[in-house]
Amino acid sequence: MRYITMFILSLIFWLLLTFDLTVPNIIVGTVSSIICSLFFGRFFITNVYKLLQPRRYFWFVIYLFVFIWECIKANLDVAYRVLHPAMPIRPGIVKVKTTLKSDLAKMLLANSITMTPGTISVDIIDDNLYIHWIYIRSEDPEIYTGMITGAFEKYIKRIIE
Amino acid sequence: MIAYIMCFILFLVGLYGVITRRNLVKIAVSLSIMEISTFLFFALIGYIDGGIAPIVDPADPAKTYVDPLPQALILTAIVIGLATTAMLMAVIIRLYRKYGTFDIREIKKLRG
Amino acid sequence: MKGMTLIVKKTTQLIGGMIFMYGIYVVAHGHLTPGGGFAGGVIIAGSFILITLAYGDDFLKLVGEKAGTTMVESFATIMVILIATSGFLFGTRIFFNNFLPKGVVGHLVSAGVLPLYNIFVGTEVAASIFIIFLSLIIFKEESSK
Amino acid sequence: MISLIFITIGILFNLLGCIGIIRLPDTYNRLQAATKCVTLGCCSILLGVVFHFGFSDAGTKVLVAIPILFFASTVGAHALIRGTYHFGIKLGNKSVKDDYKDALK
Amino acid sequence: MSNYLNILLYIQIGISVVCMYRIIRGPTIPDRMVGADIFGILVVGICAIISIQTERSFILDIGIAWIILSFIGTLTLAKYLTGKKLNE
Amino acid sequence: MNPLIPLFVVTPLVGAFLIMITGRFIKESDKYLTSFVLLFLVFISFYSLLTTGENLSVYKVGGWEPINKVPIGIYMVMDGFTSIFVCIINLIGFLSAFYSSSYIKRYTAGNYFYALFCLMIAGMNGVVLSGDLFNIFVFLEISVISSYALVAFGVEKNELEASFKYQVLGGLASFLILFGIGFIYWKTKTLNIADIKEVFNAGYDKSYYLFVQILILSGFGLKAAIIPFHAWLPDAHSSAPSPISAMLSGVLIKAVGIYVIIRLFFNMFAVSEGMAILITTLGTLSMVIGVFLAIGQWDIKRLLAYHSISQMGYVVLSVGIGMTLVSRGANQEVASLAIAGGIFHLINHAAFKGLLFLNAGAIEYTIGTRDLKEMGGLAKSMPVTSATSFIASMSISGIPPFNGFFSKLIIIIAAIMAKFYLLAALAVIVSIITLASFLKFQRYAFYSKSDVMKNPQIKEVPFPMVFSMVILSIICVLLSLLAIPDIRDAILTPAVNILTDPIKYSSIIIGQ
Structure with missing residues (x-):
């Protein structure tokens, strides 16, 4: 099942890349997708049936918009800190507990965190994310957990879990 | 013209490195610098002012292309350079395992 | 835990296949765009290197050990030489003779035997670059024992 | 025209990232500034290219390139910052908190 | 239009040259690596702008290949920085 | 279109990669495969030596015909000079490979050894056959x-260090050669040797031309280990496994160094007097300094390696004399004689230096050391090795019935006839010092009394090694037949003619 998913995904990728619907191109694409799925299929997503539920795609689109908005905010934030003559930074590494369970969701969360205001994820150990923060606004774990993960966690939960 | 002089200077920088450095890895890096200056020289001699990359566009084949032959030659030379560098690094690693150092002054059993 | 962190592992799952397909794209369109066997082979080897870095030697057990890579490399080189020799056999007793029909400029199936050369050169380069990587890694591991 | 606007925005972000990488005091903060600004800037430039070429072979190729660029830069930043910490570079002297030190023990 | 694109291209190249400052100057090894990583991403921007300027789409191919190789390089260097073996 | 020409390159390439595959499944298939491939090559090379003569056959790879008499494809050329070289390479290669089949048991990973060996043969055949500057480089x-x-290959300290030195200097030489090729391409816009000759004939810039010549000469001089560039040779040649030493010293420095220098300076550049005198000086220097460096050595293989430098000096010297005479335009017969002497000595050197290295390998195989002071009295226990090594020593130092005598005699006669009296005297003196050096080698290794000879374990080496040595010593004796004028006319004169005639090579190739 995983192999078939990988096959379909790589075929889509191939068609996007070449943008050519002639017969030889599709044959080459099919053959190379089969090879690709043989090599990499073993490592791919485990729960395939989730790909067939349309509402997940709907949440994914909403998530994209939220994410882009956060991204722009992040950049303006960094711009402010860089251009300010006094450079108001207060960096440190904080520990954040996440409620997400699956690996893919954790990965998506970590990557999202990397792109949001002033944070980069350093490591994941079990359920704990370690995050480097350029300006620590509060010392209280409850508050900063909400600040960092709150925007994304609920969407990711709806998309993946 | 200045580009040719620059690439000759790059060659001399590599030569200086090969002669004066004492570290095996730095000698290898200097050799790579010399190699790259040679490739740069080849790319320069194929250049024609106002020419574009020699990929034939089926729609409009009549354009001024730069000379494609030096580029093909460089590709071959790059592959050869890759083989040489890999071989050199393998020997350096083996030497490091035997002697425990990268310093060429301590690796001097053979003379003359 | 073998390999790198969870984030790197999961992302390489997503991106490794993409890189592999991109390498095949570069190889297969080698006679139409810049690139071809060597560049595509390097990218294909890159996808394997990526997985090996992220997962430790789990991936090696899947593909086979270092010996297998040597076999692939030798096989691909022999295929290149055989294609060259096939010009000798079918054509007019000339090596590297392009005896297949040439096709139309700009199509995927054109330029005679050039795509076949590209494919096998790509295989050869991928195998050899991966073997160089493995050799250097194994050297490092042995030396630090 | 719309592509030029996107490209200009992208280059402005790149410029910010560049200033960040020069001005900020330690490795971690440089990585913070640089990764975010440069990734968004380059994605924006690529979006401009998509609008320029339209829905053609070049356009879809760039659409494919955007996720690769995004994942590559974020994962690269993550791996680099982890590597930097393990390499033994101390946090800058302005920093206030370090939870990761405890986790490594 | 093309004049304006030229100016943008020069600015982008200038930015990547400034990045070189961090590679050359960087007091520690990770600093240099950060510079190299950022430089790798900026080159994609240069490729994209050149492809618009010359109206030839194959330059984008070069950009994608560049980002892939730069990504692999960054990961390998990060692996080196952590100082662990392949199977740890 | 001679279909045999590409087989010289294709067969060893296929062999090399087949060895890597079959060596894993069938045990010991590698040595038989290598010997078979090389035996086949020996047959076709002798066939082409006999059929070539004064002809010049061109092979156009891929069937690209010239347009407006401008060659556009890759050309492979077989003429008299080339066919001699092809014979030497494949003959010495076959004997070394057969010799290795018992020698290489000391090392692990035999199939890698044979694959690399086949690749080396393929590369040398390619250098000799290609008529195109960049393919020579590849x-x-x-x-x-x-x-x-x-x-x-031995991965011990000495081997690795020698290989490192060799690689650094070899890399330097490669980039000098590549720069030279780039400069040539810049002005002429072509890479075919014959075509470059045509372009240069139309006129050229003097100082630019000199610069290119210096680059090419120093690059290939580094590969050929002429004296200011000789630093890598003694280490590399003495550290390699013995059959490889025989290949390196007997064939490789000739094929990738001397051959290309001779070919390019006669057939591509117009012969100029200044360059000819420079080459003669370099040859004299290597001849004299090499032999003086060799006297003090006690390691057999280092001694032989220094003698390689000296003997190569003879070849370069006589070719330089010929070049000087050609450039002056006088005394064409003497010029032909000098060049013929050079080529003759080159063939002889391949035979006897290969044999000497194989002897050294046999001694090392039996008693496990290369130091002359620790051996002695081996003549009784190893009669074949002793006899063959005696023949080779007498050959290299120029004692009458053997081949070295005739070639040295021709060189000295040519030098005297060309009125280079000092060089002739130097050649005689160097020959005498060589004799002294080899008498030392014979005495210490085979005849003096020592503890080693009492050891009953020492006996003659296995059959493949004996076979190779005996064949090579027979060849050493037979080669002196080349001094007879009729045989010389059949084999050496075509090679000399193609070199001394200024337009024959290029006009035939362009004309086809």
């Missing part, structure tokens, strides 16, 4: 990279 790198790996 094939040169193939053979030289495999020789780097083969020098380091």
